[in-house]
Amino acid sequence: MTRALVVYCHPDDGSFVRAVRDRVTTALRSQGAEFRVDDLYADGFDPAFTETDHQRHLEPGDDPSLQRYVDDLVWCDTLVFV
Amino acid sequence: MHAAVVVAHPSDDSYACALAARAVAGLHAGGHTVEVLDLYRLGFRPAMSAAERTAYHGDDPILDPLVAHHAEVVGHADLLVFVYPTWWSGLPAIMKGWLERVMVPGVGFRFDERTGKVKPGLGHVRRIVGISTYGSPRSHVLAVNDNGRRILTRALRMSCGLRTRTTWLGLYAIDTSTSDDRAEFAALVERTLADVR
Numbered sequence: 167m168t169r170a171l172v173v174y175c176h177p178d179d180g181s182f183v184r185a186v187r188d189r190v191t192t193a194l195r196s197q198g199a200e201f202r203v204d205d206l207y208a209d210g211f212d213p214a215f216t217e218t219d220h221q222r223h224l225e226p227g228d229d230p231s232l233q234r235y236v237d238d239l240v241w242c243d244t245l246v247f248v
Numbered sequence: 249m250h251a252a253v254v255v256a257h258p259s260d261d262s263y264a265c266a267l268a269a270r271a272v273a274g275l276h277a278g279g280h281t282v283e284v285l286d287l288y289r290l291g292f293r294p295a296m297s298a299a300e301r302t303a304y305h306g307d308d309p310i311l312d313p314l315v316a317h318h319a320e321v322v323g324h325a326d327l328l329v330f331v332y333p334t335w336w337s338g339l340p341a342i343m344k345g346w347l348e349r350v351m352v353p354g355v356g357f358r359f360d361e362r363t364g365k366v367k368p369g370l371g372h373v374r375r376i377v378g379i380s381t382y383g384s385p386r387s388h389v390l391a392v393n394d395n396g397r398r399i400l401t402r403a404l405r406m407s408c409g410l411r412t413r414t415t416w417l418g419l420y421a422i423d424t425s426t427s428d429d430r431a432e433f434a435a436l437v438e439r440t441l442a443d444v445r
Contacts, residue, residue, distance in 0.1 A: 177298040213294040213341035217258040 168199035171242035187248045249326035255286045256332040256343040268331040274441030294345025309352040319355045329377040338395035371409040386420040
């Protein structure tokens with residue numbers, strides 16, 4: 167069974183892009199696929215690579231705030247970006 | 249000329265920050281005035297907010313005083329200089345966010361009221377200079393499109409005048425470069441910026 171990770175990025179819940187995301191998840195559901203959605207704006211995801219990130223760049227996995235994204239990436243076999 | 253130098257690196261002691269300093273030294277030597285927009289040191293917020301997205305097509309799309317200041321600096325610049333490390337084949341998120349939040353309608357471009365088409369807003373910019381380091385060798389950078397360079401020298405260039413020139417300085421495969429390579433590139437940056445017209 168497909169395991170899809172939908173990475174979604176738009177600040178406005180009323181946007182067209184949000185509607186597209188909803189159609190994507192509807193289609194995945196109707197195919198019987200498993201899916202997860204990572205909603206970067208809803209999560210308040212910090213886009214900027216920080217000095218701390220830079221220092222531990224070669225030893226990833228130390229930042230608990232990113233663990234869920236790492237787990238989702240390991241889990242999925244299909245990536246969808248909306 | 250008056251130059252706006254946009255810098256993106258989180259570490260003060262980074263090579264990118266050293267390159268920015270050399271660029272500024274070159275510009276001063278060439279008799280130019282300079283304003284540095286050091287995005288990390290300014291705590292620039294990269295992500296466009298929901299309120300900014302809502303305001304985007306209105307009369308006043310800029311809500312943040314820091315963004316307003318940067319828009320003003322851009323409005324007075326003859327020369328736009330970008331200094332950044334290429335990460336994930338493109339601009340650091342903070343610099344991409346700077347474009348998204350500063351180059352809004354009324355600054356980077358405007359929508360023609362009659363036709364709805366995009367019109368350039370940066371006709372006063374005479375030259376765009378990009379300075380970037382890359383982990384990959386040049387062949388790989390070209391194969392994956394050199395996205396940061398394309399954004400700055402094509403997309404942003406389209407918002408400028410017909411005669412706006414572009415200059416690109418890249419140091420490729422930095423991880424296997426020698427200190428001589430890096431010193432030479434830094435000198436090239438300073439020399440090139442001293443000579444821009």
